[in-house]
Amino acid sequence: MSKVLITIDGKGFLADSEKTVLEVAKENHIYIPTLCNLEGIKPQGSCRICTCMIDGRMMTACTTPVNNGMVVVSKTDELDKLRSKIVELLFAEGNHFCPACERSGNCELQALAYLYKIMVPEFDYIFPNRDVDASHPKLIIDHNRCILCKRCIRRKREPENPTWFVFENRGNKVKINFDHELTSDMDDELAQKAMDTCPVGAIIRKEKGYDVPIGRRKYDLHPIGNDIEGKE
């Protein structure tokens, strides 16, 4: 693997040429906020929150491979403002009632809202009519909370296996779905993995929850990104 030199926020770093800007930033304790990205699954750049100025253009850090001489600006007031607008948009687009959600405190959307100190979105709440699908033996899909990040869709056990989770429709009518037949014998471990893949409370395990009380959960204790920045 060859090495390249890149600059992030004015500092130079030696990086593996195979890696993305996001990965290189993380290795060097620079936190770039993400939502649709999850280590171990192919990045897709759909939430757009990790957008940085890369060689003068707005590009997503999670999908952009590093190049020799690349100049990345990951943190400015303006970028943070744009990112916070995306978080606001997501709150306005779905039905997110944090106090009643099993993922409160473990939710990346909520954690980002705290990070950006969001109070009331400047956007109109859409209050869409969305279903809760509790017909599966192990999982509940609460479409109200889904932010359509596609993590569940991109997480596949083996590339040649039939896809379990999918996107349906397009535009503001998109929603996730999954194959109930193929997943009918899903074990607890896989169900937990499905839930952990979701950044919010859209995929929830049945008959299990609130193991850790609200108040003592991951982002209750430390703001999102602190682990990367080495502040814990």
Add this chain to the structure above:
Amino acid sequence: MSEKQFQIPNRSHDGYGGGCSCDNSKIDAILTKYNNDRGRLMDILIEIQDSEGCVGEEAVAKIAEVFNMSKVDVVQTLSFYHFFSQKFRGKYTVYLNDSAVAEMMGRDEIAKAFEEAVGCKFGSVSEDGKIGLFNTSCIGMNDQEPSAIINQRVFTKLTKEKILKIVNGMKNDYDVEDLIGTDVQSNILLQGPILTKDTEVGEAIKKAISTSPESVIEEIKQSNLRGRGGAGFPTALKWRFCRNAEGKKHYIFCNADEGEPGTFKDRVILTERPRLLFEGMTIAGYAIGSDEGILYLRYEYKFMEKQLEEVLQELRDKGFLGKNIAGLDGFDFDIRIQFGGGAYVCGEESALLESAEGKRGEPRDRPPFPVVKGYLQQPTAVNNVETFCSVAKIMHKGAKWYRSLGTLDSTGSKLVSVSGDCDRPGIYEIEWGFTVKDVLNLVGAKDVQAVQVGGPSGKCIAPSEFNRKLAYEDLATGGSIIVVNNDRDLLNDIVLNFLDFFIEESCGSCVPCRAMTVQYKKKIQKIIDGKGVKNDITQMLSWEKVMHMNRCGLGQSACNPVISTINNFRELYESKLQKEEYISQFDLAAAVKESCETAGRIPNLGGNHE
């Protein structure tokens, strides 16, 4: 043309559901026709939809079984496209265009006439299952609106009388060809260097192969030809990247997914000059080192299929497609047509490739670019219909000739599709550098309030800017020009319609594109309703930056209808802001309506609420 032979399925209490009786043996035959190749899923879905009126549960299950896919994965692709449906859409399916220009030409009256004659509302199928009525985005007939597609046939300049005849024919099971004569016009009103017929078929190919592929690319470079889809990327550069990229195979794609509302020049080229286009693709194949070209054609243009296949066969017979083209040993190239399924975003080149692979038409992350990893992950050059035609003419008449046309930065000519409020809507081939005013004079436009240049993703300009030039360095355009006169309500008739278009056509992947377009619509509606305040305008302008975070051109430009009208018609916005001291945006009656209905309570709203 395939006539639907199926049984109309049984109707359930909530209309025609997914339980339609797709004929299993027919589905088997369709799958076999495409060698059970998953990559041809689009073709398979199109054929099933066209022959059965839906892609029902049984068809989905069968496809899933053959391709070792989950059923939801089949639905994942099929639910993306406008013209595929899990629910039965009628023996005859009417798709009536709802683009801005269609509305301007009286589309609403036509819709009402259809509903009355058929006896069901748009978005549903008649009781007897015979006729389905559905809306659709621009079908490339803006110069002859209102128009509709019925079972792949296009019916233009619809009137109430025509509709009575059409509906009567459908009720009596007429063949779709016999409903009324179809009458798609080409309306070429000004010919320029591309449209003028001054070459023999194959001459450009012969000239190209008399030199090296590198020399062909050099000639195109010398001509300074830039992509005609709108973005204006230098064609020679794209080809060189593609030629130099390593792969098992190189592909040439022609982007004929002409979906930008108001654009119809590709339809006219494909009808009137298809040989020129195919020659251009063949020359690209030679230059890049590819033996396979694919014409990605929007489903709306399915009516051209037969004619285009005949032209392809004619070229094969003449030795200009197939093996050893024009007598050159080892130069093999052939072209197939890949139809889309109804999705504007597939005009974005990477989304087009995803679609051609049988997937949802979602744009890809870049890099890698299609020239490096395109169709089936192989190097692929995607060019516009008009670009390929220009290539053929450049090969024939030389780069020097081409450079003498247009401006320094924008060489050659441009086909513009003009529609809206003007006397002579149609196709005009002008040299780059013409001003908007020049075009307005050509088309006979009077009393003009605004001109939409480049479709919804372009700019809406005011009379003070009519001296601006159509050129990459000033007003770049893929070719759509919509004239709006002073009788129109710009915000309602144009801006709101365009926002609906973007909401409908977003792939739904990027957050700002999916969610912000809806927010823009709410704000515009608020202003139209007279409830807007100054801050609404400020906010809408500030959201533009967020929209620029989107992955593809569709998302990045989806705010343009709002931004360009605020910039150029600010007084119009300001005139609609609320005049009274304060009108609440909050509608109490609407807010409590659902809960009161559920609880069976009569709301006590006090005050002025009724």
